[in-house]
Amino acid sequence: MKGVVFLGDRKATIKDFPDPEPGFGEVLIRMKATGICGSDLHVYRRQEGREDRIPGHEPSGVIEAIGEGVERIKVGDRVCINHYRGCGHCVHCAAGYFQWCHQAKGYGGPIDGSHADFVLSDERNCVVMPESVSFTDGAFIACAGGTAYSAMRKLGASGNTTLAVFGLGPVGLSGVLMAKAMGGYVIGIDVIDERVNLAKQIGADVVINAQKEDALDVIRQVAGADGTDLAFEASGSSAGRINAVKCLRRGGKAAFVGIGNNEPVINPTEIIGRELTLMGSYVLPLQQSYDLVNFLDRRKLSFAPIVTHEFSITDGVEAYQVADESRTGKVVFTW
Ligand SMILES: [Zn+2]
Ligand SMILES: [Zn+2]
Structure with a gap:
């Protein structure tokens, strides 16, 4: 072979x-x-x-x-x-x-x-x-699809939830597809136009190129000033991880699946005060x-x-x- x-x-x-x-x-x-x-x-x-x-x-x-x-x-x-x-x-x-x-x-x-x-x-x-x-x-x-599906199950994506997806490579795009199928309102964020456009084509409600627009501003405009219920971090970048926490409403949940970067960027004080649930998810x-x-x-x-x-x-x-x-x-x- x-x-x-x-x-x-x-x-x-x-x-x-x-x-x-x-x-x-x-x-x-x-x-x-x-x-x-x-x-x-x-x-x-x-x-x-x-x-x-x-x-x-x-x-x-x-x-x-x-x-x-x-x-x-x-x-x-x-x-x-x-x-x-x-x-x-x-x-x-x-x-x-x-x-x-x-x-x-x-x-x-x-x-x-x-x-x-x-x-x-x-x-x-x-x-x-x-x-x-x-x-x-x-x-x-x-x-790729299984990782996204499992994270959506952990997050409880549904018709009652707003979700921000950071990183629109194949795993992030799979997250968009799964969350839409579960009924969610989905915002997709990346820095590459091809990937942002693909997210729009497969059904993301709102897409953001974070190099052209302030992602957090747009998210708060469309999901409400308090932020999103859920976040799915598939970029593995420090910027994506920081924003996956910042975009959440009080009591919100984020799942992290993007790997390949070990920079510590998450502030525990922010998690405590806003009672956030942050979780890793792996296959x-x-x-x-x-x-x-x-x-x-x-x-x-x-x-x-x-x-x-x-x-x-x-x-x-x-x-x-x-x-x-x-x-x-x-x-x-x-x-
Ligand atoms: Zn893999
Ligand atoms: Zn065993």
């Missing part, structure tokens, strides 16, 4: 790998769609390369082969994958929070990921999708992978409008160059 590898310093190449074989409890998935995520780009941008490891953690495809002991999943099933592989036996795995497992293995880290023709998974991580849910949607459920538990498949199916929803670029795996070098510019919507590999 063909797979992408990183050579270091924003360089990638395509390599041949032997087709993997499923072991006990494992399944082999023939990829149909897999996205490039911001966290793949963090690794792509590192100085050191890693030629023995395939990146990518948003797999969706068709079961090609099953290992011994696999009972539920069948060859030919269309699946999306909850993308942390846990030990399967600890208290966190029992709750479906594989990402909390002390032995959790992330694709592209200790194990090969999905930017290849095939990927291995544990049977328990596979969620069978109805025909109405596309493979591209399956790829979103694995990370999604297995139950919510099932819930999100059903949510898309029943609401006839799709993440497809967020996709701006599709590539074949043999064009992986170009795909990473395009995604690295950070001006696009979602970049996906399709087969």
